[in-house]
């Protein structure tokens with residue numbers, strides 16, 4: 203028996219056996235933490251892998267943005283990634299991708315006709331892919347499941363500069379809320395926004411949070427992790443994320459400056475480990491991409507550069523070592539749809555100091571698995587980090603609480619919930635009531 207069929211025999215057979223995932227603007231194979239690659243890339247890759255384990259074949263379609271990118275890669279068992287030519291073979295800004303969607307869809311439809319094997323369902327990520335997914339839904343007459351990852355309306359609401367997202371995006375998102383067969387929201391607040399602000403039909407929208415790989419991200423000895431990474435034995439605080447205004451790096455640095463200013467003579471100076479942006483090693487020393495260079499320049503301007511290690515983005519394989527080496531993980535974001543980093547840290551038993559926003563309000567429990575602070579508040583952030591570093595008993599309690607909370611986000615449960623959505627739309631039934 204072929205392995206996929208064995209999987210199908212082990213679990214109750216899923217109603218769909220072959221799906222098309224669409225991620226036009228970013229490849230699930232890109233290194234998360236640099237450029238635009240982040241949680242969405244990780245989510246697509248992990249969900250696809252877990253679906254394949256349940257016997258669902260997954261083909262992921264992305265725009266080819268580099269001549270070196272192979273047209274098709276078997277990313278995991280049962281998961282293929284197709285890079286389709288649509289527009290220049292070079293990275294282009296997201297706001298220039300919409301006009302290439304018809305080309306993308308035509309190419310995709312041809313790929314499929316070459317393979318001659320139809321899909322039963324489309325799962326699209328982000329509004330651009332949603333639009334491509336809708337055109338394909340019409341062409342193939344199969345259901346479309348949509349995830350926005352971020353909503354343009356929410357971004358506008360949170361932006362200090364007012365409306366920054368193109369009207370086209372807002373229109374397409376509202377359209378997709380009507381046209382998709384089901385929409386998966388990453389947290390209950392986003393579902394509320396879709397229903398109350400964007401007038402979406404509640405029966406179509408389900409909240410399913412992303413998952414975390416609990417075997418990969420698990421507690422390990424702190425000192426051994428530090429030794430392996432060559433990190434010093436002193437209070438370590440970890441930041442992991444893309445360089446984007448939404449991540450609150452400015453708040454983090456201002457808070458870090460205040461924290462350092464508040465140290466008494468003789469106190470050990472903590473070290474902030476910054477994972478994100480592109481750093482390459484050369485004979486002349488480390489080279490930083492311009493965005494990371496700007497972040498380092500800001501730290502220099504604040505006089506805190508000496509207490510921060512800028513290591514660039516790191517592969518997922520070694521991330522658990524960083525989470526385990528750290529005393530605390532910080533996530534001072536202005537918004538997070540979910541905030542995978544917080545849950546990965548928690549899965550390693552590392553408490554999180556996070557902003558009380560979006561998905562973080564649901565994943566991090568204040569005083570139990572971490573500390574929640576208002577966004578954009580460096581004073582509160584510095585106080586929370588100081589308290590968590592100084593109070594050993596609190597930290598020990600939160601370490602236990604963190605791992606216990608993370609267990610709720612196992613991929614096993616998340617895959618079940620996503621499969622249930624697929625099953626209901628494939629059978630054209632209403633979704634079960636959602637929280």
Ligand code: UDP
Pocket residue numbers: 233234235236239240241242244442443444477478514515516517518521540541542543544546
């Ligand atoms: N990430 C990574 N290496 C890095 C930085 C980030 O693999 O150096 C991963 C991180 O582990 C997480 C994802 O990128 O899985 C970021 O997801 P999150 O939801 O926290 O933020 P987003 O990028 O979606 O805003």
